[in-house]
Amino acid sequence: MSLVSRNIRDYLRKVRTHRNVSVKNSPAPDLMAAACPSRDVLRRLTGRWGMLVLWALAEGPQRFGSLRRQVGGISERMLAQTLQGLETDGLVLRHDFGTVPPHVEYALTPLGHEAAARVDALLGWIESSLPRIAQGWNG
Amino acid sequence: MSLVSRNIRDYLRKVRTHRNVSVKNSPAPDLMAAACPSRDVLRRLTGRWGMLVLWALAEGPQRFGSLRRQVGGISERMLAQTLQGLETDGLVLRHDFGTVPPHVEYALTPLGHEAAARVDALLGWIESSLPRIAQGWNG
DNA sequence: CAGTATCCGTATTGATACTG
DNA sequence: CAGTATCAATACGGATACTG
Numbered sequence: 001m002s003l004v005s006r007n008i009r010d011y012l013r014k015v016r017t018h019r020n021v022s023v024k025n026s027p028a029p030d031l032m033a034a035a036c037p038s039r040d041v042l043r044r045l046t047g048r049w050g051m052l053v054l055w056a057l058a059e060g061p062q063r064f065g066s067l068r069r070q071v072g073g074i075s076e077r078m079l080a081q082t083l084q085g086l087e088t089d090g091l092v093l094r095h096d097f098g099t100v101p102p103h104v105e106y107a108l109t110p111l112g113h114e115a116a117a118r119v120d121a122l123l124g125w126i127e128s129s130l131p132r133i134a135q136g137w138n139g
Numbered sequence: 140m141s142l143v144s145r146n147i148r149d150y151l152r153k154v155r156t157h158r159n160v161s162v163k164n165s166p167a168p169d170l171m172a173a174a175c176p177s178r179d180v181l182r183r184l185t186g187r188w189g190m191l192v193l194w195a196l197a198e199g200p201q202r203f204g205s206l207r208r209q210v211g212g213i214s215e216r217m218l219a220q221t222l223q224g225l226e227t228d229g230l231v232l233r234h235d236f237g238t239v240p241p242h243v244e245y246a247l248t249p250l251g252h253e254a255a256a257r258v259d260a261l262l263g264w265i266e267s268s269l270p271r272i273a274q275g276w277n278g
Numbered sequence: 279c280a281g282t283a284t285c286c287g288t289a290t291t292g293a294t295a296c297t298g
Numbered sequence: 299c300a301g302t303a304t305c306a307a308t309a310c311g312g313a314t315a316c317t318g
Contacts, residue, residue, distance in 0.1 A: 031191065031266055034212030038269050042262070046185035048291080052170065064300050073173030075292060080301060090275035100298080101299045111271060118264050122257040123181070127170055130177050132250060136229035187311080203280050214312060219281060239318080240279045 044085040049074050051119045053082050054108070057092065058116040061107035091115050183224040188213050190258045192221050193247070196231065197255040200246035230254050 030036040044050055049071065056062065056070045068079050083106055086092040091112035097103040108116055126133075169175045183189055188210065195201065195209045207218050222245060225231040230251035236242040247255055265272075 031262055032209055032211050038265050041265050041272055070171055072171050089272050104300060114264060118261040121260055123170055125253060125257050126177050126180050133180055133228050243280060
């Protein structure tokens with residue numbers, strides 16, 4: 001048993017006593033409601049590829065192929081689908097130069113940059129915290 | 140030895156030896172690599188229910204039933220499964236009081252609180268930005 | 279109360295082939 | 299280059315029944 005687990009009782013008591021009473025006071029966020037339209041946005045954003053694509057675009061506009069190479073493991077099909085979803089929510093702008101051969105660039109909208117900032121914070125945390133997270137996987 | 144464990148080992152070695160080569164001035168994030176174990180963490184966190192459960196727990200420890208009522212639309216099956224996933228990554232602690240009838244409480248670990256802070260930022264943004272996002276849905 | 283076991287339909291995804 | 303179309307495999311998730 002890990003050190004954390006041994007102290008679980010103490011830990012739970014500490015957290016409980018520090019719990020503010022706002023649980024009952026403040027109404028449950030809309031996202032907690034099963035029918036909230038935010039759920040759709042959440043799913044398009046947090047699908048298997050959404051946040052990774054947004055993360056990649058945070059560095060600057062990119063073409064389809066470049067994006068596909070940067071996001072490891074994504075198929076053409078899923079990249080196209082993911083980009084369309086992000087476009088639906090106004091996070092990504094698609095610009096077709098109309099040339100032959102095709103040249104299409106994807107860029108974050110101002111709204112997309114706002115989202116990307118939050119995504120950056122989360123993905124960056126996961127990455128930098130992986131050693132600590134992985135510690136629990138073996139013991 | 141599990142496949143995951145082997146991946147972790149490889150991953151940690153790569154990190155130690157600074158194997159990754161950056162394309163631009165900022166290095167390509169490891170999460171962009173298809174084989175990065177962070178991808179597993181990301182998927183457990185950004186599954187359909189992960190972030191919502193984390194969000195709910197951010198307010199304080201809760202029992203299984205309470206959690207289920209707060210997160211609208213989640214089934215017992217998926218709540219149990221989601222909580223186990225979050226436990227795997229050391230974000231959530233499960234404490235079974237061992238009583239009859241059963242009394243089990245779930246709480247965020249310190250690591251979970253760090254994650255929840257990022258999740259809060261993202262979900263909160265989605266919620267508050269929904270009006271602007273929805274504007275693009277019609278015109 | 280807090281789950282687990284099983285069944286089964288659906289959604290998501292990958293592979294492959296094809297197009298302008 | 300930047301996609302789309304189609305099919306097949308699988309992962310996901312809900313409903314129901316059951317347990318200590």
